[in-house]
Amino acid sequence: MGSPQPQADDGDDDVIRGMVRFLDDRTGSVPLVRKALRYVFPDHWSFLLGEVALYAFVVLVGSGIYLTLFFDPSTAMTVYHGPYAPLRGVEMSHAYKSVVDLSFNVKAGLLMRQTHHWAADVFVAAITLHLLRIFFTGAFRKPRDLTYYLGVTMLLFALLEGYLGYSLVDDLLSGMGLAIGYAVAMSFPIVGANVAELIWGGPFPGVPQFWSRMYVAHVFLLPILIGTLLALHLFLVAARHHTQFRERRTSEHRVRGTPMFPGYAPRSLGLMFGTASVLVLLGGLVQINPIWLWGPYHVAQGTNGAQPDWYLGWLIGALRLMPGFDVTIGNYTLIPNPFWGGALFPLIVFAILYAWPALERRVTGDRSFHNALDRPRDAPWRTSLGVALFTWIFLVFMAGASDRVFVLLGISYVAQIWTFRVAVWVVPVVAFFVTKRTCRALKDAERVRAEREQAEREAHAARAAG
């Protein structure tokens, strides 16, 4: 290193000073920049889950823009004559053909497509884990309930966005997914058929403009909505500061952590590049959704072992678990079967998620500010009910994989479904009580340890005095 070189440093300073002055003369925002540079980030690994989601979103936008330059959202039919021999001579939509061409004819096209698909899966996974962290630490309490509602809304939009993304490709799995989506829309009591007719422009598979509707929603409306909510979400986080675990007496009132600059910014950039790295490596090395194997969709075709992307697994599980009946009144079908699993189940889950902060406030009567986080054991009721809720969803999710279990392990499908039909109601109750017991045991152990330490300290003090 040697001696410092004031000359060079001064030069740098002048350039930076010039830029800062330029900014402040024109925007007056330097006090804000000064504050932002020293914005405090409390340190905990679980606080990074939301950042991973943010960076996956960045990768999604980047790779997605590239894909739009090659994708043709048209259902007009054409015949394939490209390099992939098994599809030669097959009639297919321009939409599907453009994605096959993107995968085989465009350099780096397949890398971008697979990275985009992996990023979508990671995006929703990161949001979900982030949600679990927020829920089980009570981070959604006042003054951050608004931030939480925005986050739950982003999860909802992310699910829809992912569904539209893989529907647009018009391969066999796309079409099967769309048919199910159509059936769920039709299943809404009384108005379902009208709603489906409006969205699809007519009975399935709908008018050609339906593809434009999905496309504009996927590449414009939903990304803008998610981006806007994301900006608001981050603004609210910054406005109220991040929560932290209770480590000191002052944790509730004073936030402690690494400042944005110079400490935190490079670490967060490291996380951004790390997320991008994992997604690009997955996109390059691990095949996902090889649409040329599925072939184009036709109404008359289906394939066995069809599985959606993981984040829709809970819906396919719910659809599969329902016993077969439509609720009818005379000649009218009040509740067609897909409504239970495809609409009511997710509506209930999201209703619980949205209602939780207000519900907890009402039940506990706790309306005060909370900046310090609960450990899950500190709030046994919330933790136990949360574990029960997520066990319920997870079991339904697992039921969606029972056909794969049948193929892999040979366990009778019917037997599995009946097991799940019982388990989804019993296991969450068991999970509730087990969690509650565990929380209490952990608290008890802590109290015992604290008392022992206290006694030892007193004994020590007594010995020192005596």
Added chain:
Amino acid sequence: MSWTRRIVAAVAAYRWWKSRRRQERITPPSPPDRPAETLLIALLFAAAACAAGFVAVYALGSVPRRTQFLGLSLGLAFALLSAAMILVGKRLVAQEQLEEDYPKPREHEQEEQDVVQLVEEGGDRFTRKRLLVISAGAAGTALGAALIAPAASLGPFLDVDPFFATPWSRGRRLVDEAGKPMSATDIERDTFYTAYPEGADREQFGAPLVVVRLQPSALHLPSGRAGWAPAGILAYSKICTHAGCAIALYRKPTFPDLEPKPALVCPCHYSTFDPASGGSVLFGPAGRPLPQLPLYVDPAGHLRAAGNFSGPVGPSWWGVRNRKPTTGTTT
């Protein structure tokens, strides 16, 4: 000391204090870390090499496994950059913990009060508040309706006739994937066939059929369907009445105790239908039987529809049990 002197001294003192303040470090001082810096430089050069490798793999004429190498080079470049940034954050900049106050509740009591007051004062010249609220509400609602109304152009919305329409009617021939008419003698047992209406659009729920052959003695079709299955050949809508997927599995009984009869299965949610009894649901979430199409064999031995389906095809909805299917196009 005169006032001017005092002022001059004060200004000088302030300037001195300000310059001193500028000299003071904001972040805590710590010594340079040469090895970490060397590692950082190495990481950045390595990232540059990987990114350049990406460009090279991209530009080269023919590369085996190009996608894999592209992913590997770009992914590694990002990974090295990530390591470099984490190294900077953890080792090369000042390590410090800052503390500051969380925003306090009721921090802006005065401003809150002012806003409330301003809103109240802004409206205190209005005398007929009730009527104002009603008129503003009317304007808002009507304008909202006006702006939403054009969305009805998206689809027919109220016309549910298309949901009952299928291309089938008495006399229409069944053709296979290639468009060749299907002969009764071609239909074998223990397998299933997909059939389409001759000369009609195949991409509609009303079009595709699944055709199977069972022992005529094994059939127990609902009353009124006598003669619908010539020589034990049965045709059903290929579209599952649960969620609209295509029935793509035909189950031969492999475990006779559990699965005593052949069944048509949808691979989406495993709704299982009994072809012998008019498509009734054996298992799974479907709430209606699979609609059956009556068949007859023409003098040339070809299979033809003897009418329309026993019920509307596709997933259930409010009016699905209300009417019989009609012949026509769905669009």
